[in-house]
Amino acid sequence: MKSKGNLLFAAFALLSIVLLILWQLCFPDAGSPYLAAAGVMLLSLLGFFVSYERSAPGAREIALAASLVALAVVSRAVFYLVPQFKPIAAVVVVSGACLGARRGYIVGALSAFLSNFIFGQGVWTPFQMAALGLVGFFAGLLFARGVKSRWSLALAGFALAFFVYGAVADLSSVLAMQSRLTLSGTLAVYIAGAPFSAAFGGATALFLFLFGKPLINKLSRVIAKYGILEG
Numbered sequence: 001m002k003s004k005g006n007l008l009f010a011a012f013a014l015l016s017i018v019l020l021i022l023w024q025l026c027f028p029d030a031g032s033p034y035l036a037a038a039g040v041m042l043l044s045l046l047g048f049f050v051s052y053e054r055s056a057p058g059a060r061e062i063a064l065a066a067s068l069v070a071l072a073v074v075s076r077a078v079f080y081l082v083p084q085f086k087p088i089a090a091v092v093v094v095s096g097a098c099l100g101a102r103r104g105y106i107v108g109a110l111s112a113f114l115s116n117f118i119f120g121q122g123v124w125t126p127f128q129m130a131a132l133g134l135v136g137f138f139a140g141l142l143f144a145r146g147v148k149s150r151w152s153l154a155l156a157g158f159a160l161a162f163f164v165y166g167a168v169a170d171l172s173s174v175l176a177m178q179s180r181l182t183l184s185g186t187l188a189v190y191i192a193g194a195p196f197s198a199a200f201g202g203a204t205a206l207f208l209f210l211f212g213k214p215l216i217n218k219l220s221r222v223i224a225k226y227g228i229l230e231g
Contacts, residue, residue: 006141009102013137016043017130017168024123024175036126037113040133060228061099064219065107068095072111077118084199088115089135089161090207096139097147098219099229104136124172131168135160147216154209161204166190166197 016039023036072091079086088111096104109129116125138160147153170193178185223229 006101009105010137012043012046013105013130013134016040016126017171019043020126020130021171021175024172036123037121037129040126040129041109041113058228060226061103064222064228065095065099065103068099068107069110069114072107073115073118076111076115080118084196085203086200087203087207088112089132089165089200089204090157090212092132092136093139093153093157093160093204093208094212094215094219096136096141097143097153097216098223099140100144101137101140104140105133106136108136109133123176124169127172128169131165134164134168138164147213150209150213153212153216154205157208157212158201158205160201162197162201165200166193170197 019039020036068091072088072095075091076086076088092104092108092111095107099107109132112128112132113125116122116128139156142156143153167190170190173193174181174186174189177189
C-alpha cells in the first residue's frame with residue numbers, strides 16, 4: 001500500500017512538472033506564477049490525500065511538518081547574503097528521511113514557495129517548488145530504512161541538490177531563455193548553471209554532514225515518543 005501511494009504521488013509530481021513546461025511554452029507572457037505555484041501545491045496535496053485514501057494527517061503531524069517548513073525557510077533567509085550557500089535543501093532531505101517521501105515533497109514545495117517571499121517570486125517559483133519537493137520525495141525513498149552514516153547522508157544530499165534540484169529548477173531558465181528549444185541551447189543553459197548547482201549541492205552536503213544525523217535522531221525520538229506517524 002505504501003509503495004502504491006508513493007507511485008501515485010510521484011505521478012502527480014511528474015504531472016505538475018509537465019503542466020509547468022506546457023505553461024511556459026504556451027503562455028510565456030501570460031499567467032501568474034502564483035497561479036502556477038498554487039497548481040503545483042494542489043497536485044501535491046491531491047496526491048498526498050488520495051494516497052491516504054480517506055484518512056487525513058493528524059494535528060501533531062501537521063505541526064511537525066509546519067515546523068520543518070519554518071526551519072527550512074529560516075535556514076535560507078539566514079544565509080541571504082551568501083549566493084547558493086543555503087541549507088534549505090538539507091532541511092528538506094532531513095524532512096524526507098524522517099517523515100517519508102510524500103511528506104518530504106510537501107515540506108520541500110512549501111519551503112520554496114514561502115522562502116521566495118523573501119528572495120523574490122517569479123516564473124521560477126513553481127519550478128523551484130517542484131524541484132525542492134522532489135528532493136524531499138527522493139530523500140524519503142533513499143532513507144526509508146534509516147540513515148547509515150554521515151557520509152551517505154551528505155553524498156545523497158549533494159546528488160539530490162545537484163542533479164534533481166538543478167535539473168528541474170533550471171528548466172525555468174531553459175524555457176525562458178529560448179524562443180525555440182534546441183539541444184545546444186538547452187545544454188548551454190545547464191552547463192552555465194552547473195557551478196551554481198554544485199555550490200548548492202556542496203552547501204547541502206556540508207550541512208548534512210555536520211548537523212544531519214543529530215537532527216534526524218532528535219526528530220525520530222519525537223516522532224516515536226508522540227506516535228506522530230502511527231497508521
